[in-house]
Amino acid sequence: MSDSPAPSSPSAPPIGHGLAAALLGGILLVWAGLMGLSLQRAALPDATDGMMLAVFSPGTSDAEAMAAMVRAGGEPVRSTWLGFAWVARGVEPGFVGRLKAEGALAAFGELPVGPTLGGCTATPVDAAKIAATRLQ
Amino acid sequence: MTTATPAPAPSWRTPALVVICGCLISMLAFGPRSSMGLFIGPLSETRGWGRDVFALAMAIQNILWGAGGPFAGALTDRYGPAPVLAGGGLLYAAGLALMPYATTSVELYLTAGVLIGLGLSGASFGIIIAGFTRLLPPEQRSWSVGIATAAGSMGQFLFAPMGQAFIAGFGWQTALLLLAASMIAVPLLASVFPGPKGMTASGTPAVTGANIGYVAAVRQAFQHRSYVLLVAGFFVCGFQLAFITTHLPPYLTAAGISPTLAAWALALIGLFNVIGSYASGILAGKVSKRYLLCANYFSRGIATAIFILLPISSVTVIAYAAVMGLLWLSTVPPTSGLVALMFGTRYMGTLYGFAFFSHQVGGFLGVWLGGVLYERTGSYDVVWWLGVALAMFATIVHWPIAEKPAPSLAAAEAKA
Structure with a gap:
């Protein structure tokens, strides 16, 4: 060669x-x-309940997302930096499955997508803290 | 001029394939680094370490990346980029793969610090640049450096969310193993690079410059005023980049900007950096490289001065991030281009390695002084203005650079 x-x-x-x-x-x-x-x-399995991040299709309005969470038997806790992802809580088992039936794409324990940058010489020491949307 | 003239031979190793593989290596090398910060939390929690342990491991990694640059460059000049990139990739992979098994701070220093640091010096864009300069004709070199730098920037931008997704989907230990597995591709990709003699796409000689030995080449370079000025200017680049990466988020949040926007500011820098690096590669092939560098540093200084003089708002943060992103690694194509112009390509890896070491020392000081002066004065104002002053210093030192072959190379060319 x-x-x-x-x-x-x-x-x-x-x-x-x-x-x-x-x-x-x-x-x-x-x-x-x-x-x-x-x-x-x-993504969390359908049987999961408790506090979670519910992700809807981009473009879903706040009213639609809140209504879907309520219809699924839970409640919206707060919105996130992504307009279509909400922190939601549902105490009955199967909350994730019901959320998906109401139009949510998926639910996560933590939203693993966020911005960060490591330069040639440095990495922000609080990258983990600033990068991901967490429940607590 | 002393040249190596390999015989043209048909091969599947086309220049386009080499450029693609080089860009992928550049992306892979920069990518996992940008995810490192994501592992501070889980590693520290699992092992019961303070953040200082991880911070020292990162400091070791960065300084070894810079210090190893000239040696990796010399090996590239001697044996070609392929074995150096392959070795660097394997060291990098080993460091990532062993990180989950580090149970003491010393083991973390050895894995995340030493192995990844040395791996980076062998597998990052400095070596790829040296390889490209021996592959492509002069009129395409700047473009190729631009695309390699842009690929590295893209790696930073894409690997951060992917690292987060890996952690969420597979757990942090497996995430590190997956990142290590991605680095295994480096030796395979590196195998397409030509050997030390190089070859331009047109079949003309690619290795230029007299064969005078490494020590003599380095001594000659540091006796050449323009190279010293270039190295001094690159120090400023490292200082500014590292200071902003580390201290911009806390500066913004202290000024009342949300942590989310602070994080997006860094991401915006990364995104615009891809555009800036590529554009710089094109421009460096068309206009004066030293004037391009002067314009870059001057723009950095002016943008920073305006940013800190104006009241901080979402608009100023986004605008500053976009401007700095465009200027971020845009120094690499003209800087490497000037090294090749001054001394030829024979010792390109070694001489660019020394310039990059200066960059890394600047980066170390940017991080360190940012913290020290903040603690002493209670604000970042002094370091911001120091950054502006250094930008003006870099503008001034690049101005008198002689954009032509160094006398030693010119003499060798005349003799040939």
Whole structure:
């Protein structure tokens, strides 16, 4: 096997903005898949009750979300920085299942998505605190 | 000019494939680092450690990343990027995989600190830049550095929520193992890089500069005024980035900004950094690199001065984050481009490694002085203004940089 890369040929993929765009698209696709898999696994089972984060479709109004939580036999506790995610409480077993039946996409013990950044030289020491929306 | 001229040979290793793999490595290397802060809580709670233990591990990681840079760069110049990237990736993976099993503070220093720090010095964008400069013709080098830097920035942006999702979905120990598993891909991706002799896409020689030995090359570089000025300027970049990353959130929350917006400010910096890095790579190939650096540092200083003079509000926070994001790692393409222009590509890894070490020392001081001066004065004002003054200093020191081959390289070219 040669130690050198092949010189550009008519059949070789071109280098430029198209390559950058394709790379970005591919990365985002893989990332979205891994995120979806992890979030699916992090979701609470239907039988769960207690305090949780109920996630609705983006664009769900506050009134619709609150009504859904009440119809599911629980109560809204507070909204979060994501308008479509609410801290909700339901004392009867099966609250998560009923929430989903009322239109919630999923419920989590903690919403594992938030912004943070690690620079070349530093990581914010309170990244965990600021990054995720927690129940307490 | 002394050059290495490998024979063109057909291969599946096209330049486009090498650029893609280099970008993926850059993304992977920067990604897990941005998730490190997420493990402070669970690790400290499980082991009963104070935050100082994790903080010291991170400090060791950062300083070894910088200190290991020149050595990793020298190995790259000698053996090519592939073995260095592979070794760095494996060390990085080992550090991540062993972190959950660290039961004493010393074990955490060895895993999160030493192994990941050394892994970063071997698997981060400094080595990829050295590899790209030997692969692509001069007119495409800045673009390639820009895309590699942007990929690293994208890694920071994407891995943070993914780390959180991994922790929520699989638990923090498994999350670390998953991150370690992602680093196993680095040796595979690195295998597409050309050897130490390099090769440009057009088949023309890629390794330029006289073969004078590492010690002589470093001595020659530090005797060249323009290189010293460039290294001094890169110190300022590290200082500003580390100070802002560490101290901006507490500064904002103390000023009455919500922690959520403070967190989003950092995320905005990360997002705009992707755009800024890529744009800088394009610009560095078209306009004067030193003027680009002057403009970058001057803009940082002006933006920071305006930010701290105006009353803090959501609008000023978002605007400042966007501007700083655009300028964030945009220094990398012109800085690395100037190193290659001054000394050729033969010792690119080593000489860029020294410049990056200066960057890391600046970063260490940015974090440390930010804390110390805050404790002494009760506010961040002094450090903010110090950052403005340093930005102006960097603008001034970049101005007289001679944007041409160093006399030693020019003499070698004339002799050839």
